[in-house]
Amino acid sequence: MRKKFLKLIKAGLSLAMLVNIAFAQSAGETTFKNTCAACHTVGMGKLIGPDLANVDKRQSEAWLIKFIKSSQSVIKSGDKYADSIFKAFNQVTMPDQASLTDAQIKEVLEYIKSKSPAVTASSSTSTESTSETTSATTSNGDASRGRDLFVGKLRFSNNGPTCNSCHNVDMEGVISGGALAKDLTQAYSRLGEEGVKGVISGLPFPQMKQSYEKSPIMEQEIADIVAFLKETDKQASAKSTASVGSTMLIGGIIGVIVLLVLFSIFWIKRKSRTVNYSIYERQIKST
Amino acid sequence: MDVRSQVSMVFHLDKCIGCHTCSIACKNIWTDRKGAEYMWWNNVETKPGTGYPTKWEDQSIYRGGWQKENGKVTLKGAGKRRGLTNIFYNPNLPVIDDYYEPFTYKYLDLIESPEGDDQPTARPVSLITGEPIDIKMGPNWDDDLSGTPDYARNDPNFKNMSEAEQEVMFQLEKMAFFYLPRICNHCLNPACVASCPSGAIYKRGEDGVVLINQEVCRAWRMCVTACPYKKSYYNWHTGKSEKCILCFPRIEAGLAPACMHSCVGRIRYLGVLLYDASKIEDVVHDDEKNLINRHLDIILDPFDEKVIRAAKMNGVADSTIHAAQNSPVYKYVKEWKLALPLHAEFRTLPMLFYVPPLLPVMATLKQVDNTEQSEKMNPIAKYWDDNWLYDTSTAELWGTLDQVRFPLKYLASMLSAGNEDMIKDKWKKLMAVRIHRRRVTVGDISNEKADEVLKEAGLTAEQAEGVFYLTALAKFEDRFVIPPAHREQAIEMMDFTGDAKGEIGFGIKSKVRRGI
Numbered sequence: 093m094r095k096k097f098l099k100l101i102k103a104g105l106s107l108a109m110l111v112n113i114a115f116a117q118s119a120g121e122t123t124f125k126n127t128c129a130a131c132h133t134v135g136m137g138k139l140i141g142p143d144l145a146n147v148d149k150r151q152s153e154a155w156l157i158k159f160i161k162s163s164q165s166v167i168k169s170g171d172k173y174a175d176s177i178f179k180a181f182n183q184v185t186m187p188d189q190a191s192l193t194d195a196q197i198k199e200v201l202e203y204i205k206s207k208s209p210a211v212t213a214s215s216s217t218s219t220e221s222t223s224e225t226t227s228a229t230t231s232n233g234d235a236s237r238g239r240d241l242f243v244g245k246l247r248f249s250n251n252g253p254t255c256n257s258c259h260n261v262d263m264e265g266v267i268s269g270g271a272l273a274k275d276l277t278q279a280y281s282r283l284g285e286e287g288v289k290g291v292i293s294g295l296p297f298p299q300m301k302q303s304y305e306k307s308p309i310m311e312q313e314i315a316d317i318v319a320f321l322k323e324t325d326k327q328a329s330a331k332s333t334a335s336v337g338s339t340m341l342i343g344g345i346i347g348v349i350v351l352l353v354l355f356s357i358f359w360i361k362r363k364s365r366t367v368n369y370s371i372y373e374r375q376i377k378s379t
Numbered sequence: 380m381d382v383r384s385q386v387s388m389v390f391h392l393d394k395c396i397g398c399h400t401c402s403i404a405c406k407n408i409w410t411d412r413k414g415a416e417y418m419w420w421n422n423v424e425t426k427p428g429t430g431y432p433t434k435w436e437d438q439s440i441y442r443g444g445w446q447k448e449n450g451k452v453t454l455k456g457a458g459k460r461r462g463l464t465n466i467f468y469n470p471n472l473p474v475i476d477d478y479y480e481p482f483t484y485k486y487l488d489l490i491e492s493p494e495g496d497d498q499p500t501a502r503p504v505s506l507i508t509g510e511p512i513d514i515k516m517g518p519n520w521d522d523d524l525s526g527t528p529d530y531a532r533n534d535p536n537f538k539n540m541s542e543a544e545q546e547v548m549f550q551l552e553k554m555a556f557f558y559l560p561r562i563c564n565h566c567l568n569p570a571c572v573a574s575c576p577s578g579a580i581y582k583r584g585e586d587g588v589v590l591i592n593q594e595v596c597r598a599w600r601m602c603v604t605a606c607p608y609k610k611s612y613y614n615w616h617t618g619k620s621e622k623c624i625l626c627f628p629r630i631e632a633g634l635a636p637a638c639m640h641s642c643v644g645r646i647r648y649l650g651v652l653l654y655d656a657s658k659i660e661d662v663v664h665d666d667e668k669n670l671i672n673r674h675l676d677i678i679l680d681p682f683d684e685k686v687i688r689a690a691k692m693n694g695v696a697d698s699t700i701h702a703a704q705n706s707p708v709y710k711y712v713k714e715w716k717l718a719l720p721l722h723a724e725f726r727t728l729p730m731l732f733y734v735p736p737l738l739p740v741m742a743t744l745k746q747v748d749n750t751e752q753s754e755k756m757n758p759i760a761k762y763w764d765d766n767w768l769y770d771t772s773t774a775e776l777w778g779t780l781d782q783v784r785f786p787l788k789y790l791a792s793m794l795s796a797g798n799e800d801m802i803k804d805k806w807k808k809l810m811a812v813r814i815h816r817r818r819v820t821v822g823d824i825s826n827e828k829a830d831e832v833l834k835e836a837g838l839t840a841e842q843a844e845g846v847f848y849l850t851a852l853a854k855f856e857d858r859f860v861i862p863p864a865h866r867e868q869a870i871e872m873m874d875f876t877g878d879a880k881g882e883i884g885f886g887i888k889s890k891v892r893r894g895i
Contacts, residue, residue, distance in 0.1 A: 358464075359464075359470065361470070362468075362470030362471075363440060363470050363471055363472075364470075366433075366474050366476035366477050367432075367433045367434050367440060367477050368433050368476055368477065368515070368516060369476075370529075371515075371516070371529050372476065372515050372516075375513065375515055376513075377513050378513050379513075
C-alpha cells in the first residue's frame with residue numbers, strides 16, 4: 093500500500109517536471125536558469141545567495157533591478173539591507189549582470205513571483221531543509237581525479253582551461269595556481285557542495301562563462317573537482333590552529349622577562365651609575 | 380737591538396706645590412673648545428685622593444690597561460670577544476659625572492641686571508646644556524682634602540693596606556698629602572693604541588708621542604676605557620676622542636710643552652731616551668715584581684758605541700742621539716735611578732717618571748721623658764702625655780723610614796707596583812743628597828758621616844751634586860733638552876697612519892697576515 097503510494101507520487105512528480113520543461117519554459121525562466129540558478133533558488137532554500145522566493149515583497153522592483161545590475165554599487169552607496177545581505181552570505185560578490193536588459197530582469201522577477209509559494213515560508217525552516225538535503229546528497233566524485241583536473245594533469249573532456257590557471261588552492265603536493273581569481277582552498281565550506289557545483293555548472297561569473305561556455309565541464313568532472321575541493325577544505329580547516337589570542341600575549345611578556353633576566357645576569361658587572369653617586373646624592377640641590 | 384727614541388718626562392713630586400698652573404696653561408692652549416671643556420689633558424691631583432676622573436686607578440671599575448692571563452698579556456676591557464658582547468654599550472666607559480659637568484657663570488648678569496633690591500649674582504650654568512646647574516664636582520674637587528671620607532679615604536691605593544694602617548695616615552697630627560700632576564704617559568705599550576678598532580691612534584716614530592688621528596677616529600671610545608690613566612677623552616661635540624699631544628707643535632719648534640714651560644715649581648723635565656723596542660713584548664710579559672726593573676733595562680745608554688751605531692742604523696738622527704746624551708730624564712731615571720713610573724702594574728710601560736716625594740721632612744722619633752716638663756705647665760695648658768720628640772738631627776739616619784707619615788706601602792702601590800724596597804731606596808738617595816748638601820752648606824755634619832750616607836745610598840759626591848743641581852738650580856735648557864725635529868724624515872701627520880701600523884713605536888703589534 094505504502095509502496096504503491098510512493099510510486100504514484102514519483103510518477104506524478106516526473107510527469108509534472110516533464111510538463112514543466114515542455115510547456116512552461118518562459119523567457120524569464122530560461123534567463124533565471126542560465127544566470128541565476130547557480131547561486132539562487134526559489135523556495136528551495138539558500139545556496140550561495142539567498143532564496144529568492146517572494147523577493148518582490150522584500151524590495152521594490154527598481155531596487156532589485158539596480159542590485160542585479162551592480163550589487164556592489166548598491167552596497168557601496170550605503171544601503172543597509174544590501175550590506176546586511178552581503179555580510180550574511182560570506183561577502184561573496186554577486187556578479188554584475190549588466191548584459192541583462194531591464195525587460196529581461198522584469199521577466200525573471202515575474203518568473204520568480206510566479207514560482208514563489210503563496211504563503212511566505214519562514215526562511216529558517218527552508219534553510220534547514222536545504223542544508224539537510226545538501227549534506228544528504230553524497231557526491232560520487234573521485235578526489236584524486238579532481239586534483240589532476242584542477243592542476244591540469246588531466247584534460248577536461250571538452251578541452252576547457254584548467255582551474256589552476258586562475259585559481260589557487262593551498263594543499264600539500266599541489267603546485268600553487270594563479271592569482272587571477274579567488275583562492276578556492278576553502279571554497280567548499282564557503283559555498284557548500286551545491287554551491288560549488290552550481291558555480292561550476294551554472295557559470296555565474298562572466299570570466300568563467302567566457303572560459304567554459306563553449307567547452308562545458310562534464311557532470312562527472314564537476315563531481316571530481318567538488319570532491320577535490322572538499323578535501324582541500326578539510327585539510328585547510330585541520331591545519332588552521334586554534335585561537336592563540338591571550339596565550340601569545342602572555343607568552344610574549346614572559347619571554348621578555350626571561351630575556352631581561354638573562355641580560356641582567358650576562359651583563360651583571362656593568363657599571364650602572366657614576367662612581368660619585370653617593371656624593372652627589374648627599375649634595376644639597378637648589379631645586 | 381731595535382733602537383728608537385722617545386721624548387719622555389720626569390716629574391719631581393717633592394717640588395710640586397699644587398698650583399695647577401700647568402693645567403691652566405694646557406687648558407688655554409688645547410681644551411677650551413666646545414666639547415672639550417671637561418677634559419684636562421694635564422691635571423693635578425691631591426694624594427691620598429680619588430683623582431680625576433674619580434677612582435681612575437681602580438681598574439675593577441674602568442677596566443683599563445693590560446692583564447696577564449695564562450701567561451698572555453691582553454687588554455682588560457677590550458678585545459674581540461668583549462668588544463662583541465658590549466658592541467652597543469660599553470659598560471666601563473666613564474660617564475660625564477665620573478669626571479664632572481663643566482660649568483661657567485653668567486657673569487654678564489652682574490652688570491646687565493636691572494636695578495633691584497637684591498645684589499645680582501652670577502649663576503653657574505652648565506657648559507654642556509647651557510642650563511643653570513648645581514655644581515656637583517670639579518676636576519680638582521678633592522684638592523688638599525687629605526683625610527676626608529669621600530676623597531682621601533676612597534683612594535684606590537689603599538686596597539692592600541689594612542684598616543689600621545689607613546687610620547694611622549689620617550691621624551690628625553700625622554695627616555699629610557702631596558700632589559700628583561698627570562699628563563699622558565706616552566707609553567711604550569699603549570693600551571689605547573691596542574684597543575682602537577679604527578686604528579686611529581698611533582705612536583709617532585720619531586719621538587714616541589701617542590696621537591689620535593682625528594680623521595680616522597670613529598668614536599668607538601675604546602681608548603677611553605682602555606687607557607688605565609684615563610687620559611684619552613671623548614669630545615662630545617666633534618664625536619672624536621682626544622688626548623694630550625705633548626704639545627708636539629711646540630716640541631717641533633724647540634719649545635717645551637705648555638704645562639712644563641709654565642711650571643712654577645719647575646718640577647718637570649723633558650728629554651730623549653733611547654730604548655730597545657725589540658724587548659718590549661718580552662718585558663710586558665714578565666712578572667709584576669720584575670716589571671719596573673725590566674722596563675728601566677730597555678732604556679739604553681746613549682753613550683754606548685753599540686747603541687749609537689744601532690740607533691743610527693734605525694735612522695735616529697745624530698742630533699737626537701746628542702739630545703739623549705744630555706737628557707735630564709736619562710740622568711734621573713737611569714744614572715741616579717731616582718724616578719719611577721706611575722702604576723707599572725698596568726703594563727703599559729709609561730714613559731713619564733716620578734721622583735717620589737720625601738715629604739714631610741724626615742725626622743727620627745726620640746724617646747724622651749716629658750713628665751717633668753709637663754708638671755711645670757699651668758693646669759689649663761695642654762698636657763702632653765706622649766713621651767717622644769721629633770728629632771731632626773742626623774744622629775739616627777734611616778731610623779724612621781718605616782714610620783714616616785706616608786707609609787711606604789702607600790707610595791709603593793702607586794709608584795713601584797707594591798715593592799716597598801724600591802721606594803725606600805729612592806728615599807735614601809734623596810735623603811743622602813740633603814745630608815750631603817748640609818755638609819757643604821751648613822757644615823754640621825762630619826765628612827765621614829756624609830760619605831757613609833752617600834755610600835749607603837749608592838751615590839757618589841759628584842752624583843749628589845748633580846742631583847742637587849738638576850733639582851734646585853736647573854735652568855730652562857737643563858730641564859728641557861728638546862731634540863730638533865726632523866720633520867723631513869718623519870711620517871707625515873696627514874698620511875694615513877694605517878699604512879705604518881705595526882711598524883712604528885712599539886714592538887708587540889705584528890702586521891695582519893692576509894690571504895691563506
